[in-house]
Amino acid sequence: MRRTTSTKQDTMRLVILDDYNLASEWAAKYIRNRIIQFKPSANNFFTLGLPTGLPRAHPESYHSYMWNNFFKYIDIDPANAHILDGNAEDLEAECKSYERKIAEAGGIHLFVGGIGPDGHIAFNEPGSSLVSRTRVKTLAKDTIVANARFFGNDLSKVPTMALTVGVGTVMDAKEVMIVITGAHKAFALYKAIEEGVNHMWTVSAFQQHPHTIFVCDEDATLELRVKTVKYFKGLMHVHNKLVDPVLSVKDK
């Protein structure tokens, strides 16, 4: 059986697909393969932070979003789904508890996330410490404006604080996958991988992570150098071995 992954080798992969759908599909297949290779039994995973101060049932709350777009389609044991609770009485205790639960589960095996137009990972806004842990963050104006469309374009309704895992928390993961699509993210991707590690573009911290994958579409590469794009596109035959064949729980 052909080995489909080289987890032992330190890598930074930039996987470039033609469009949003293909990028999503590639990422989904990769995650699926990784889950099966993990041989899940007590299957734990985490999602990132959610806006504070919102009633849980608000349509824009992370709970509702995750339920309607993910949880209702899968048969996970609800006890194994951990979301940072923005309604907790003691937010600091909630953050500490989250870090502890990660440790108890054996650490994060695969972190999956996107980036903001300002290059933030989770809600680690520009200026965040690159060794930060799970904590309460004040959101940057850019983020608030970007989220306004979910709140009827009324800026006063957009939450200003959020709980979030820290950059350091994500750096502790065994593997990091960042999915970046769309031209509006192109500059952030450029800053993330073609410039130096900089706390103003927190996702750049992953240049120092031993095992990172960036999955993007053509539009997201618009600010990269042609040389960079050609290099990584030339590696697609290697990258595609990670998703082909798509594994099944019935295998082995």
Place this chain on the structure above:
Amino acid sequence: MPSNKSVSEAPITQLLNCRILRDHRLQNEDLWVREGKILDPEKLFFDEQAYADNQVDCGGAIVAPGFIDVQINGGYGVDFSQASDDVSAGISLVAQKLLEHGVTSFCPTLVTSPPHIYHKVLPQIKVQDGGPHGAGVLGVHLEGPFISAKKKGAHPERFLRTFSGPDTVMADLMDVYGGLDNVALVTLAPELEGSRWAVSELCQRGVTVSLGHSVANLSQAEEAVRHGASFITHLFNAMLPFHHRDPGIVGLLTSEHIPAGRSVYYGMIADGIHTNPAALRIAHRAHPKGLVLVTDAIAAMGLGPGRHKLGQQDVQICGLHVYVAGTQTLSGSIATMDMCVRHFKHATGCRVEEALEAASLHPAQLLGISQSKGTLDFGSHADFVLLDDELNVKATFISGQEVWRKTTQEQQ
């Protein structure tokens, strides 16, 4: 951490692979039920960290709220207006049979009868929940005797009544009916002297008042609505025809004088006989949200052709037509509720959701019970039906329990 956990240990059922009617459209969603009520799965997931105990595969079926029939005179040989010593046995028989047609709640209807019949029959009919034994009884529909002699239809003229005076309407009502316990609906003619007080008195007691078997003009009808009337009994039948200078009761569908925040509903017998499909379409297009499908089914429903007894009169059945014996006067119908839903959809070309709501949501709204019946909203009673794409009933559930399922040997 979830903020609160429920304390219920009751089993949770998840119906999957179905399209449910919610928020006025069919959605590819699962239906969750616990303790006879529709459950919010998101709350279950996050607050209780619970999941389903049993799953039911619906095979791609449509899941709609159970049908509610607010005008049904009997069926399967049972006539609710008959002075029987064991009325409840008749109610039970019909309630059981109605499950096959997707009806989960109904209002047994009594046609115009002499007081002694009401005094004997009414105390034997109680509001009760449905279940494996049959559809639930929401209350009695008293159609008459305070109706117009000119529009009596199949009602026996000798038992029609009027009010003796504006101050005595309650006494008249009590004298005739004997009591208003377990009464959900009363049909009366608003042009009768004193009827506006009757409308008020009945509405104050939580009874829904319907206008029908009447020669009222639009003003008289509007006045009755001002006093609380909210339904029209079998629109077009037993009332003056629509006239462009006085639309009569039919004009309520587009009247500007309906009090704010209130709605007028109207029953339609969509059996293809009582109303021409063009008339059905006109009514539907004029006021789609008010349309309530009713069967007005009589004792002969479910029986074969021939002569049968209805109230105090004899009727004759030919095919789907039922006449007062020896005349051409229609005497109720023998179409079942699911047949009416199918015919309504076919005749009006409406969306599936509209056809289903006319038999579930609208009657529930009419009776003021839409918080618990007539929808699949979270917290509602889990009374629902599984239908195929042609809207044939495949299975019926009451309080989340399957109470009827179509077997391959079942005949239409």
